[in-house]
Amino acid sequence: MSSWLKPALVLAVVLWTASAPAAGPSEKFPGIGRAATSNEIKAWDIDVRPDFKGLPKGQGSVRQGEVVWEAQCASCHGTFGELSDIFTPIVGGTSTADIRTGRVDSLLPGANQPQRSTLMKVSTLSTLWDYINRAMPWNAPKSLSANEVYAVTAYILNLGNIVPADFTLSDANMREVQERLPNRKGMSTAHAMWPGRELGGHARPDVQGSSCVHDCKAGVAVRSFLPDYARNAHGQLSEQSRLVGASRGADTSRPPPATSVPNPALALAVPAKDAPEKIATKVPAGAAETAAVMPVLQKNACIACHGMDNKIVGPSFREIANKYKGRADAVNYLSGKIKVGGQGVWGNVPMPPQALSEADSARLAHWLVKDF
Numbered sequence: 001m002s003s004w005l006k007p008a009l010v011l012a013v014v015l016w017t018a019s020a021p022a023a024g025p026s027e028k029f030p031g032i033g034r035a036a037t038s039n040e041i042k043a044w045d046i047d048v049r050p051d052f053k054g055l056p057k058g059q060g061s062v063r064q065g066e067v068v069w070e071a072q073c074a075s076c077h078g079t080f081g082e083l084s085d086i087f088t089p090i091v092g093g094t095s096t097a098d099i100r101t102g103r104v105d106s107l108l109p110g111a112n113q114p115q116r117s118t119l120m121k122v123s124t125l126s127t128l129w130d131y132i133n134r135a136m137p138w139n140a141p142k143s144l145s146a147n148e149v150y151a152v153t154a155y156i157l158n159l160g161n162i163v164p165a166d167f168t169l170s171d172a173n174m175r176e177v178q179e180r181l182p183n184r185k186g187m188s189t190a191h192a193m194w195p196g197r198e199l200g201g202h203a204r205p206d207v208q209g210s211s212c213v214h215d216c217k218a219g220v221a222v223r224s225f226l227p228d229y230a231r232n233a234h235g236q237l238s239e240q241s242r243l244v245g246a247s248r249g250a251d252t253s254r255p256p257p258a259t260s261v262p263n264p265a266l267a268l269a270v271p272a273k274d275a276p277e278k279i280a281t282k283v284p285a286g287a288a289e290t291a292a293v294m295p296v297l298q299k300n301a302c303i304a305c306h307g308m309d310n311k312i313v314g315p316s317f318r319e320i321a322n323k324y325k326g327r328a329d330a331v332n333y334l335s336g337k338i339k340v341g342g343q344g345v346w347g348n349v350p351m352p353p354q355a356l357s358e359a360d361s362a363r364l365a366h367w368l369v370k371d372f
């Protein structure tokens, strides 16, 4: 091949690859999925690293953060980030001496600190920013704008006396604030976990992967599977997941999809007395009614705070149903409470008012009292 043709060919291949339709079947692993589109990668690629790589441009002041906090965070974490009903407190246990030294004294053995707060433990500001950005508020993750994340992070830092009340946090000054984080020197890398020698750490990481696989088997043998009797053991998974991302949890009330054929040899793993055919699939009373109201529960993020049978932020729907079943005015009472929210019936954590129609709240109240 002549020497000028070679680069031209390489270029042609590069151009072709770059413009190849992303939605086609995967070339590298035929039959397995498809290549991700650039928009899909963009939506996933939101991590902010300790060196602040990935941090979007933006800014937010302590004052603006207070507004976000009061409206969207305080109900679960307390007005001053001090509440421990739902999770360990976010603020508390740090001092100006810690800000100077970069080590939090109240983490030391013997310190009289009832609980470890977020500000006591976190050693990279990027982690706090990233966590809020991807996971909070609990009932509506990924709903905050970048500026709101800066603002509410600034507010939390101000509650911990790390930045003053007139401070504005931005991508430009995150590094400076990192240098004031109380536990910035509290992270130990003197063990093999991370970072390994490759990243300037002390040792090779504990776990090492190899991207090179030899002598692969031609077929796929499923070596473990979830037996039927265990599939729904923890309730309907798809109802317990938050409505974020592509994976919403399997519908465990149905049999698994036919594509995941269990290895018959593994059927032996089922204890004889619990053989699958003897275990009637438990369809609880009211299952159809629950399935019918599920879209309303999901649309309003009720299930981010209420499990069917387990307490999350609020009581379980089962507890609520049991408490009010005998009451004559139960449907009316609950229908009103669902719309306006409230506090003190089940504990200190308030339920925020819900923006749903009268008809929907009446329907949910009826379901709770009559069908559930």
Ligand code: HEC
Binding pocket: 068, 069, 072, 073, 074, 075, 076, 077, 086, 087, 090, 117, 118, 128, 131, 132, 136, 137, 138, 139, 144, 152, 305, 313
């Ligand atoms: C509906 C309740 C709820 C609301 C509202 C809420 N959170 Fe949370 N938050 C939680 C729960 C539950 C966890 C623990 C989550 C977990 O462990 O997976 C948590 C964890 C956190 C953490 C991590 C603490 C740690 O040390 O790991 C931070 C920071 C945080 N929330 C900030 C916020 C901010 C900022 C807002 C408002 C924008 C907010 N939260 C709104 C329930 C809530």
Ligand code: HEC
Binding pocket: 139, 297, 300, 301, 302, 303, 304, 305, 306, 313, 314, 315, 320, 334, 337, 338, 342, 343, 344, 345, 346, 347, 348, 349, 350, 351, 352, 354, 356, 364, 368
């Ligand atoms: C941010 C979390 C959160 C969300 C979202 C939420 N709830 Fe609640 N809910 C709570 C908390 C906390 C309580 C307990 C309040 C109390 O102690 O008075 C509660 C209480 C209730 C009660 C019992 C009221 C009483 O007076 O006993 C019902 C019914 C209820 N919620 C239904 C719903 C429905 C339906 C939705 C969706 C439209 C919903 N909740 C959304 C947190 C939430």
